[in-house]
Amino acid sequence: MPVRPSIPGPTIKRLTLYLREVERRQMEGQTRISSGELGRALGLTDTQIRKDLSWFGQFGQAGIGYLLDPLSMRLREILGKDRIWKTAVVGAGRLGQAIMSYGPFAREGFEVAAVFDANPEMVGREVAGHRIHSMEDLGTVVKERGVLLGIVSVPREAAQEVADRLIDAGVLGLLNFAPVRLEVGDRASVASVDFSSRLERLAFQVSAGLKGSIDGED
Amino acid sequence: MPVRPSIPGPTIKRLTLYLREVERRQMEGQTRISSGELGRALGLTDTQIRKDLSWFGQFGQAGIGYLLDPLSMRLREILGKDRIWKTAVVGAGRLGQAIMSYGPFAREGFEVAAVFDANPEMVGREVAGHRIHSMEDLGTVVKERGVLLGIVSVPREAAQEVADRLIDAGVLGLLNFAPVRLEVGDRASVASVDFSSRLERLAFQVSAGLKGSIDGED
Numbered sequence: 001m002p003v004r005p006s007i008p009g010p011t012i013k014r015l016t017l018y019l020r021e022v023e024r025r026q027m028e029g030q031t032r033i034s035s036g037e038l039g040r041a042l043g044l045t046d047t048q049i050r051k052d053l054s055w056f057g058q059f060g061q062a063g064i065g066y067l068l069d070p071l072s073m074r075l076r077e078i079l080g081k082d083r084i085w086k087t088a089v090v091g092a093g094r095l096g097q098a099i100m101s102y103g104p105f106a107r108e109g110f111e112v113a114a115v116f117d118a119n120p121e122m123v124g125r126e127v128a129g130h131r132i133h134s135m136e137d138l139g140t141v142v143k144e145r146g147v148l149l150g151i152v153s154v155p156r157e158a159a160q161e162v163a164d165r166l167i168d169a170g171v172l173g174l175l176n177f178a179p180v181r182l183e184v185g186d187r188a189s190v191a192s193v194d195f196s197s198r199l200e201r202l203a204f205q206v207s208a209g210l211k212g213s214i215d216g217e218d
Numbered sequence: 219m220p221v222r223p224s225i226p227g228p229t230i231k232r233l234t235l236y237l238r239e240v241e242r243r244q245m246e247g248q249t250r251i252s253s254g255e256l257g258r259a260l261g262l263t264d265t266q267i268r269k270d271l272s273w274f275g276q277f278g279q280a281g282i283g284y285l286l287d288p289l290s291m292r293l294r295e296i297l298g299k300d301r302i303w304k305t306a307v308v309g310a311g312r313l314g315q316a317i318m319s320y321g322p323f324a325r326e327g328f329e330v331a332a333v334f335d336a337n338p339e340m341v342g343r344e345v346a347g348h349r350i351h352s353m354e355d356l357g358t359v360v361k362e363r364g365v366l367l368g369i370v371s372v373p374r375e376a377a378q379e380v381a382d383r384l385i386d387a388g389v390l391g392l393l394n395f396a397p398v399r400l401e402v403g404d405r406a407s408v409a410s411v412d413f414s415s416r417l418e419r420l421a422f423q424v425s426a427g428l429k430g431s432i433d434g435e436d
Binding site for chain 2: 007009012013015016077078079080081085087093094095097098099101102103104105108109110148149172173174175179184185186187188189190191192193195196197198199200201202203204205206207208210211
């Protein structure tokens with residue numbers, strides 16, 4: 001895709017907000033929107049919106065604004081929401097099970113296509129509707145099912161090896177829940193969910209007497 | 219605390235990195251460090267480091283650098299790491315259980331002081347070493363135990379009410395795992411762990427062919 005490799009994280013977050021607002025208006029029957037109107041709905045300036053969208057080519061027309069159908073289609077494509085992402089969960093402990101049963105995943109276009117665990121007592125069992133495979137089958141199953149994303153919910157010590165095996169099997173992106181930095185070089189994309197660092201920042205906010213949501217900063 | 223209410227999120231993240239590096243060097247017997255040396259270790263400019271620390275008063279001295287003992291003590295204080303944070307987990311389902319048994323929490327100075335669940339079948343049971351209390355006891359137990367942070371691991375529909383009840387009981391900070399934005403006004407601080415949005419961003423990275431870690435952006 002013709003995307004420059006240095007799109008700022010906050011831009012990507014805003015694209016998600018744009019898509020949500022655009023889809024809401026499509027459902028209400030609206031067909032076009034100006035950057036000013038979109039901005040007012042989201043508390044952003046029209047300049048910010050035009051700048052964000054300009055990363056991905058020309059969408060709007062002066063005086064007319066954005067047509068919602070092509071805009072939402074292009075946003076869905078940019079955000080990878082025009083497809084179902086097959087996902088493997090590695091580590092079927094409490095956290096893995098919580099992830100598997102996390103409702104929004106399916107709604108947002110992610111499918112748990114395979115689950116793996118190193119514990120022989122878990123293998124073959126069915127948890128949250130998914131049969132648990134052994135680690136030995138990881139390469140074969142991931143390839144067969146066309147899994148592109150891997151969720152790493154194993155203990156810290158096992159995380160890097162799991163990451164390497166997922167990547168070797170063809171996985172392109174890893175969502176890492178283990179409290180360790182995965183080294184993947186340029187073989188894959190990695191995003192981390194780090195409970196501790198969120199809690200640390202929350203404690204800082206409380207220490208400093210800062211109130212309100214700190215989501216926006218993240 | 220004399221902290222200005224607009225400290226940027228990235229600054230707070232870097233403070234955590236500074237503390238980690240400073241503590242590592244203290245363990246090795248080092249007693250002082252220049253902003254340049256700290257910068258090289260962390261891949262930051264000395265200007266950035268001096269600017270970050272200047273939010274919190276004067277630490278270093280020209281030509282001498284920073285004394286590690288007072289620096290680490292002040293960083294720990296700023297980051298709220300000079301105390302144990304008593305935490306309540308509300309929602310003892312799979313996710314709540316995973317959170318309770320998450321090792322790093324205890325290491326980082328967080329104590330699970332109470333657990334609550336709305337399901338009568340869960341109440342009174344012991345999970346991951348914690349006895350589960352009924353929601354009716356939330357106010358009393360939170361106050362008695364001096365809980366300051368609340369972890370919201372309930373379904374989306376219940377999250378706002380749980381947040382309100384925790385705040386009414388005296389909780390100052392909420393870590394929200396429910397896929398919904400909590401409205402707390404200026405009554406508390408809120409941080410969110412949103413699995414979906416991380417996975418969405420990962421999918422975007424993969425779509426766009428961007429490799430490597432995207433942790434740093436968040």
